[in-house]
Amino acid sequence: MTKKTVRIGMIGYQFMGKAHSHAYRDLPFYFDNPLEPEMKVISGRNEDAVKAAQQKFGWESYELDWRNVIERDDIDVIDIVTPNHTHAEIAIAAAESGKHIITEKPLALTVEEAERMLAAVQKNNVKHMISHNYRFVPAVQLAKKLIDEGKIGQIYHYRGHYLQDFIIDPDFPLVWRLKKEVSGSGALGDIGAHNLDLARYLVGEFDEVVATMETFIKERPLGEMTSGLSAKGDRSKMGEVTVDDAVSILARFDNGALGIIEATRFANGNKNKNKFEINGSKGAIRWDMENMNNLEVYYSDDEAGEQGFRLINVTEEIHPYTGNYWPAGHIIGYEHTFIHLMDEFFRGIAEDYQPSPNFEDGVINQKLLEAIEQSAKDRCWVKL
Structure with a gap:
């Protein structure tokens, strides 16, 4: 019986891109997940580097502009493994295009950005996760x-x-x-x-x-x-x-x-x-x-x-x-924590429940990071 696939578009391709790509490749080998990941496209600005990553990691194609990935009709999930200052713009655009989203941590640069990201995924009823992979050890x-x-x-x-x-x-x-x-x-x-x-x-x-x-x-x-x-x-x-x-x-x-x-x-x-x-x-x-x-x-x-x-x-x-x-x-090893995380993410999509940790956790964590920075600056206790 042929499994239903979930088609992935990844934005970014370095350290975490490698870790997530490995998880997509090995998930069907180890886990009987309702969905099988299809590695459609990887995106990055440096053509030589992203093309090399596409070939090594096993993606079908590559793009130089992340917007092209989000606009594609053959993509179900956007995976964000780019530096932190880009998370909000990419995630909000992906949510508005009806794509499910997984992103690296921290969720955003600021609490305001994180809250806008959460509002976008909730408004558009898409599944979302933040990659706190150590929960899955x-x-x-x-x-x-x-x-x-x-x-x-x-x-x-x-x-x-x-x-x-x-x-x-x-x-x-x-x-x-x-x-x-x-x-x-x-x-x-x-x-x-x-x-x-x-x-x-x-x-x-x-x-x-x-x-x-x-x-x-x-x-x-x-x-x-x-x-x-x-x-x-x-x-x-x-x-x-x-x-x-x-x-x-x-x-x-x-x-x-x-x-x-x-x-x-x-x-x-x-x-x-x-x-x-x-x-x-x-x-x-x-x-x-x-x-571990x-x-x-x-x-x-x-x-x-x-x-x-x-x-x-x-x-x-x-x-x-x-x-x-x-x-x-x-x-x-370390790489298997991402397989477990992806297994949970895809089960949430297939069975229509919101997996965790997700953008709600991301917002709470962002508030915690901000409170810690504020405390260090003001040299005092800060309430959450």
């Missing part, structure tokens, strides 16, 4: 299940940090991620947004925050991204860094829990340390993206003398998503 899904079942009791603490070191070299160039007019914020929106989303997903909504931010290197050589998180620059031409290099946050949640959250791209020796620990009245949970298949769980009602964190390798068939892959202990 099997170990994180298991953590959510244990919390929802009350296994660790009332939550008292959330401790999260997202540590990287890829821009610690002063010669790393002034790429778009370091320009406020393009990215909105630095470590806060780039990586901190992911850990903040995990906090919301696992613990609940934030009530108030107080934060401090710092930019350690004020000027950098001009340059551009090449692949992944690599870049090249020209030391003879310098420009001002206009975003944060690091942020530290204290928080209170609506349910009374306390939070400590840190994001920095200046943590030597840490490549992608997205980590959390959650302490409750009956136990605790720990997880680290650099060891393992979840550490502590139960306070274990026998005295036998208490301690137990290590669960979240790869058995009973665990979320993992039964679609390999036998227990045959671990999966």
Whole structure:
């Protein structure tokens, strides 16, 4: 029986373009989704680069103007993997054309932009998601299940940090991620947004925050991204860094829990340390993206003398998503989180429900990012 297809148009083609393209290609292999992605067209301004991406990633064709993609009648979904300052214009145009939308995070540059994006998708009744892929790690899904079942009791603490070191070299160039007019914020929106989303997903909504931010290197050589998180620059031409290099946050949640959250791209020796620990009245949970298949769980009602964190390798068939892959202990990786996210997105389209995280989450997260920046500027607590 031939499956119904969902026809994808992707705007952008670099790091996240590669990750999303891989997910589209592998989703039908591993998951029995009602829809099968059809990779119709990829778009970018640099013809040589986008043509190379089209051929390597497996897209049927390419366009140099994203507007041409949205205007096409043979496209059902617009996937936005471009720098943050372009999200709002593209998403609103896609919604007005009746296309379903998935976009990278953060949703927009400002709360006002994010709210206009949400209004557009709601008005035009299209499905929408924001790519907080870490929710879809099997170990994180298991953590959510244990919390929802009350296994660790009332939550008292959330401790999260997202540590990287890829821009610690002063010669790393002034790429778009370091320009406020393009990215909105630095470590806060780039990586901190992911850990903040995990906090919301696992613990609940934030009530108030107080934060401090710092930019350690004020000027950098001009340059551009090449692949992944690599870049090249020209030391003879310098420009001002206009975003944060690091942020530290204290928080209170609506349910009374306390939070400590840190994001920095200046943590030597840490490549992608997205980590959390959650302490409750009956136990605790720990997880680290650099060891993503393992979840550490502590139960306070274990026998005295036998208490301690137990290590669960979240790869058995009973665990979320993992039964679609390999036998227990045959671990999966970062790229599979996007497959899980796309599986949820396409099921929402096929079965006519609104998947999450979506633009509503994006608006809430945008307000949270804005409150954190406001707190750091004013040196005071800010209510959400």
